[in-house]
Amino acid sequence: MVSQDLQRYLGLFVSESTDKLQKLGQGLVRLEAAGRGEEPLAPIVDEMFRHAHSVKGMSASMELEGIKEIAHRAEGLLDHFRKTGDALDPASVDLLLAAVDAMTGMVERSGAGENPAAPAELLSRLDAGVARIHGGAAPAPPRPETPAPHRPTPAAEQVPLGLRRRYTIEVEVAGTCPVPAVRGFLVLKKLSALGAVLEATPAAEDLRAGRIPDRRVKALLESGEPPAAVEKALSQISDIATVQVKEEVHHPTPPPAVAATAQPREPEVGGRTVRVRVELLDSFLDAVGELILATARIREVGKSIPEAVRPALDEGVDRLQSAVKDLHDKVMTARMTPLALLTDRLPRVARDLARRVGKQVEVEVEGAEIEIDRAILDELADPLTHLVRNAVDHGLEPSHLRELSGKPATGRLSVSARRERDRVILDVVDDGRGMDPEALRQAAVARGAISAAAAAALSDRDALQLACLPGVSTADRVTDISGRGVGMDAVKRVVEAVGGALELVSVRGHGTRVSLRLPLTVAVQPVLLVRVGEEVLGLPIAKVHGAAQADTGALERSRGEPMLPYDGGLVPVRELSALLGLPRDAGSGPRQVVVADGDGARVGLAVDALLGQEEAVLKPLGRPLDLVSGLSAVTVLGNGRPVFILDVPRLGP
Amino acid sequence: MTGVDPVRHVLFRAGGERFALPLDSVREVVIPQSPFARVPRAGAAVRGAMNLRGRVVAVVDLAALVGVGSETLQAGRGQVVILDRDRRSLGLLVAQVFGVGPLRPDREEPPGSMVRGIGQIDGGAITLLDPDAVAAHSAAQFGQG
Incomplete structure (x- = not known):
């Protein structure tokens, strides 16, 4: 158990050390790139050494001995390579990976109040590793000359007077932070490392006593640092909702003549930035x-007022609409986030898995700087991980088989992104064994997903897309990694739910490419609105082939289902009301039938009325609505009515 | 009497009884926003989905969920208690919220049950609900068959 005094700093410790450990892990992966001469080695090792050292220091001050013991040894190991400049050998990389994994788990447990002990086996392996590289005795890691993180240097000694700047700073601690006063205190501490804090509300003593009204700290700072440095320092503190840094226009002490000899100020590139919480x-x-909905509603109401007064209202609504659209564009821009947030961890995922299954893989990431809406990014995390795992587990062959077929022993996996007009194309490509269209046909038929005749009629290219049907997999063994046949269909569903499309291309013996075409921002998608009883439901237009009117009672039946002649073929017609368990209009006249892409084949959905097409902003379903099968998203109409978007393949028979 | 300190609760009526949820499990209380969309293949306690400032929230009738009758969904009647944190897409339809006050259970129930205990307020009984169990029981009303 972590002692009571330290308990309040635990959250900070967990977030900061997790961050350091993650960077340490990323460093290990970057070492491989350095091994190929793509990046200089020394700075990476240096950085990793400092991360290990920070973790050691932080865990020691939290009295978490177990974590400290491992960090201490990892630091010792890295120090050797830092000093010699040698490249890390694979055994040391493995040891460090194991140490990072162990510490990550222990930090997590310490967050729950435990004080986990270091696994003895790992400690002795690390000791042996250190001893081995030193060719004998294991020396203690040296006192490193790392810069102390909170060097309390009075700015007056560092900065010429003429360059001093005054800032008013206001920081709001996030509402989710359990100990806001501690964060507030950290803010003051960070600021005093940059310069002199002339005023602070609340004062440091109040913060230390836990008093922080409105979760806000205001301070007046005199410092020689540029605004960007002040903001950067504050941005390193976690659980901060907003930061405002304003430079006072008038310098309290007019610059004396020495200013001429002082260094020119760095030109400020770009605007100032503030940190904003994602929830905000x-x-x-x-x-x-x-606002968009309210505007649409005013426009609708406007249609019922007398003609004479309408133009004035319409003009007002037009202006409101363009202002709201402008605001929407700006908010969307603020939400853009680089793909790196997702792709940074992929090399590690691939490498870990490759080691577990005894394969070798080299991962290349391109276009990670491309930005995409945060909501889409969040949705993509699982699908992308799945694609990478799939490629390593099923795509790439073991080294000996690769060599037999004349390929390099190490498999290549590339994740690359590029912009194409208003889309981002994300390709996951491996140079493995490729997929077998014939095996997929057989698997799909065996699963009952399509008939043997339909399977035979598919082109090879179309047959590959069968891998995206629920339950279809060609993996000859089910591992805990992938190959349960629950993968590709889930990937495809998520990609389509955010308004994207998935395409599979594979050449036997040469590899597979999965392309995700993604919208840049939360999709505005055309949907077809239909009515069943009193309910309105939406179908993505991309899934709709057409519509027909039919007297379903008079149609020929096959296995109990009415079959609609459509486009030269026959399509089974199902009552949407029955599939959804909703009431429908009474009566037995002709029905409107929407023909849509179903579970591998077309299906006709009988509805009470077609209401037309509408551009809709699709939103993902929150819990518990996401538990309802057959729904992919939800949208809200101009009149405020929520409308579910149907996931046709999952509507069930 | 247990030794625990009283916790601030949101107090409300549903199905003719009084209930309470811990204040920190509740995000906000709103009036039902019609029109509701019916949720396909949902359980009997599910009243539908409503639009709350552009977000779509599933609404479950608390009285029906707990098994003490049910509320009728009518314009201008009832309130929806929106839960907090990762349960912001779930709202509980109740007859009326009548306040916030400190409560301590007089009698504790086994975990897993939606009822955490019975408390006293103004000399009468009030049922203290467990937000985790209420959310779990609500989720079980969705995606059936």
Whole structure:
């Protein structure tokens, strides 16, 4: 158990050390790139050494001995390579990976109040590793000359007077932070490392006593640092909702003549930045969404007022609409996030898995700087991990088989992104064994997903897309990694739910490419609105082939289902009301039938009325609505009515 | 009497009884926003999905969920208690919220049950609900068959 005194700093410790450990892990992967001469080695090792050292220091001050013991040895190991400049040998990389994994788990447990002991086996392996590289005795890691993180240097000694700047700073601690006063205190501490804190509300003593009204700290700082440095320092503190840094226009001490000899100020590139909590950003989007709806509603009401007064109202609504659209665009821009957030961890995922299954893989990431809406990014995390795992587990062959077929022993996996107009194309490509269209045909028929005749009629290219049907997999063994046949269909569903498309291309013996075509921002998608009883439901237009009117009672039946002649073929017609368990209009006249892409084949959905097409902002379903099968998303109409978007393949028979 | 300190609760009526949820499990209380969309293949306690400032929230009738009758969904009647944190897409339809107050259970129930205990307020009984169990029981009303 972590002692009571330290308990309040635990959250900070967990977030900071997790961050350091993650960077340490990324360093290990970057070492491989350095091994290929793509990046200089020394700075990476140096950085890793400092991360290990920080973790050691932080865990020691939290009295977490177990973590400290491992960090201490990892630091010792890295110090050797830092000093010699040698490349890390694979055994040391493995040891460090194991140490990072163990510490990550222990940090997590310490967050739950435990004080986990270091696994003895790992400690002795690390000791042996250190001893081995030193060719004998294991020396203690040296006192490193790392820069102390909170060097309390009075700015007056560092900065010429003429360059001093005054800033008013206001920081709001996130509402989710359990100990806001501690964060507030950290803010003051960070600021005093940059310069002199002339005023602070609340004062440091109040913060230390836990008093922080409105979760806000205001301070007046005199410092020689540029605004960007002040903001950067504050941005390193976690659980901060907003930061405002304003430079006072008038310098209290006019620059004396020495200013001429002083260094020119760095030109400020770009605008100032502030940190904003993601939730706040989400709430902006919600608020803008509400504005769009309210505008649409005013326009609708306007249609019922007398002609004479309408032009004035219409003009007002037009202006409101363009202002709201402008605001929407700005909020969307603020939500753009680089893909790196997702792709940074992929090399590690691939490498870990490759080691577990005894394969070798080299991972290349390109275009990680491309930005995409945060909501889409969040949705993509699992699918992308799945694609990478799939490629390593099923795509790439073991080294000996690769060599037999004349390929390099190490498999290549590339994740690359590029912009194409208003889309981002994300390709996951491996140079493995490729997929077998014939095996997929057989698997799909065996699963009952399509008939043997339909399977035979598919081109090879179309047959590959069968891998995206629920339950279809060609993996000859089911591992805990992938190959349960629950993968590709889930990937495809998520990609389509955010308004994207998935395409599979594979050449036997040469590899597979999965392309995700993604919208840049939360999709506005055309949907077909249909009515069943009193309910309105939406179908993505991309899934709809057409519509027909039919007297379903008079149609020929096959296995009990009415078959609609459509486009030269026959399509089974199902009552949407029955599939959804909703009431429908009474009566038995002709029905409107929407023909859509179903589970590998077309299906006709009988509805009470077609209401037309509409551009809809699709939103993912929150819990518990996401548990309802057959629904992929939800949208809200101009009159405020929520409308579910159907996931046709999952509507069930 | 247990030794625990009283916790601030949101107090409300549903199905003719009084209930309470811990204040920190509740995000906000709103009036039902019609029109509701019916949720396909949902359980009997599910009243539908409503639009709350552009977000779509599933609404479950608390009285029906707990098994003490049910609320009728009518314009201008009832309130929806929106849960907090990762349960912001779930709202509980109740007859009326009547306040916030400190409560301590007089009698504790086994975990897993939606009822955490019975408390006293103004000399009468009030049922203290467990937000985790209420959310779990609500989720079981969705995606059936």
